[in-house]
Amino acid sequence: MAQKPSIPKGTRDFSPVETARRNYIFDTIREVFRLYGFMPIETPAMENLSTLMGKYGEEGDKLLFKILNSGDYLAKADKSLIESGDTNRLAAQLCEKGLRYDLTVPFARYVVQHRNDLQLPFKRFQIQPVWRADRPQKGRYREFYQCDADVVGSDSLLNEIELLQLIDEVFSRLNIRIAIKVNNRKVLAGIAEIIGHPDKIVDITVAIDKLDKIGVENVNAELGERGLTPEAIGRLQPILAISGPTDKRLSALAALLADSETGLRGVEELNAVLHGTRELGLRADLDLDVSLARGLNYYTGTIIEVKALDVAIGSITGGGRYDNLTGVFGMPGISGVGISFGADRIYDVLTALDLFPEETAKATAVMFANLGHDEAAAAMKALKEMRAAGIAAEIYPDEAKMKKQMSWADSRAIPYVAIIGESELAEGKLTLKNMTTGEQSLVDTAGAIGIIGA
């Protein structure tokens, strides 16, 4: 029996309509990236495992897809690892390459590898798939696209302001209403510093994040469980109590962080980014969120996160500033800042809100029916003229029943059908049928081009 075909779990096929809709997202993002002066690069799907390993934490290492070496992959393997079942170390001997896990680490590798050909600051965008051996679940895939824009080699906060405007422009074009939250890693470091627990940044931000949901008493209890001293919890209280409009919160933060140089610098940066962006006018909500801490080990300054206002789906774009990413590849002291659009979640938002433009589902403007050898030959000539006029056109390739041909055109949402039968052939004309209105007109090819192109 023939095998029943399927694809690996967590991966997807994309039909013509789905592909067209995804391209609508990619094209929109790409166009805005270009408008902002970002230039496209592409990197290979496979990277050396030495490039990828250790960049995403221990958990991330496990989620890398590894590629078995070609040829005799066992030759160089230490057989004792097989007996001891040390699959991690053995994998490193069986596999030299892995699929990229994100676009940021390959970009850092790119910058270092091509440093002599690049003029810093370097602004690049990259729209490519990434792979993670995550447990597949709703909205989480093993192959998905990231759309990244980064600037490296500049620590100017103008870059942050540019990226926030860029985010605003993309979602405005997609008609998705968003809220942008901004934070700064230095503020979090400052808070941890002044309460005397510089090592507890993660616990502190998790606690702040839960404040609205579980209340200050439960937050304090949890912080105690996480090993914060009562004294530290006490010092955190004024920070948990900060509220009000952005500027008021920033001033309160500045006062509370007066003893932390790092913390104050964070507040200054937030001030510059928030005010600089607002001054230029933004359609999206933009606000400070001190609990925001995504990818903490990675970011060193500004942290950005975007959520859709009308669909509950988590973050649809995120990013921030990182100061040390190229250091691990031997090029220290290069600051970078970037954002990543999550195309798959944006797709889900557009679907939920029914926001895809109708024309993304359409392709061909006119289908010629096929009514026999001579008629088809005439249709092929007309087809050629249509295409020369820029009209996407095709012919039903087989001489099938008219009903079948019409239903095929219908299933593909083709707006016009051109019919050349015996009488049209004799007259050198065609009957053009509008599939929406049912209206028919007997015209020559030029006339049909005029109607379809209108």
Added chain:
Amino acid sequence: MAQKPSIPKGTRDFSPVETARRNYIFDTIREVFRLYGFMPIETPAMENLSTLMGKYGEEGDKLLFKILNSGDYLAKADKSLIESGDTNRLAAQLCEKGLRYDLTVPFARYVVQHRNDLQLPFKRFQIQPVWRADRPQKGRYREFYQCDADVVGSDSLLNEIELLQLIDEVFSRLNIRIAIKVNNRKVLAGIAEIIGHPDKIVDITVAIDKLDKIGVENVNAELGERGLTPEAIGRLQPILAISGPTDKRLSALAALLADSETGLRGVEELNAVLHGTRELGLRADLDLDVSLARGLNYYTGTIIEVKALDVAIGSITGGGRYDNLTGVFGMPGISGVGISFGADRIYDVLTALDLFPEETAKATAVMFANLGHDEAAAAMKALKEMRAAGIAAEIYPDEAKMKKQMSWADSRAIPYVAIIGESELAEGKLTLKNMTTGEQSLVDTAGAIGIIGA
């Protein structure tokens, strides 16, 4: 010491200029695919190995990149295979997935898997990378793009005529002069049949192919070495002697293949395809080539191959008709025909002939210089207006020396630089410098938009 970064051999990074040039090729092909009514689909980079294995011959199986199973990949492995060193069988236990080797087998899998959602005939295009563990060499990579268009579910020869026109249109848009060679697998089968060696199709076509280079006597000697009887070689002589214009060769073939039903059908199909296409007018050379046999085990009818006339680089596009491709996945009786553009070789041809349009290297139309906080703030406002007018614009993010900023703009081939210094700031204007002519004008933002957009 930090690791020195590199990428796996046979893979490539693409710089902004290279990416823009590749996109020029992809966009051109995509636009023509759409004009001809093909719709885009995408399939995952990873397929189940059961989908890929056995589809590309024994050699092809070895060239598949296999992905190590996640988690305890040794658990299900037969340890005796490790001792016996049977790496092939062991690999099948360590790996369930592989990277796709081409786009045709995944497409056949797609058609069968989604058969209930498809209206046949189904016309799809697909532009995605494929991976092969080939020995890397000049012009041969381990990751490269294919650009495929196929029609399945129709055996009409109109599809072949459409695809030949499509090829002509693509290369005409790219300004590459080409020769298209066409053959038919049934003609090759017919020749093998009438000389009494139906199993020797490959040897016969190889011999015909060498005719021009080594002469008829050497060809006959080689056929003898390959096991053809003197009688069979004798019967082949009239076929080797066929020459002259296409129609004369087709008639001669028809006469010689009179006793082979299959052979005659092949000649008829060639006749219909060649005449049908020529009648519509083609810019490319189009001719019959009886020695053409690419991917023989795969094609069952028409075979197509395209070469560039002005660069010696081998085939830059190829394709043909296959009748049995979905059969292996449990859906027999579906005929398909398709073509595949080799983007990497097309890139090399365009480079060799210096045919990339100049604008593909450009991106940003204007760079604002950064002359300090207040000046940059004014520039950010002007920048916003420029972008709203559709002009790709950016600001040099750091307050660096003017010379450095200008040389950065220059290195990126940015045609205009806008300068807002102290005096421009006071006047509410900017100095716009044309980087080609050196011309400068003091204008307001609207005026600059007028000049740049012109």
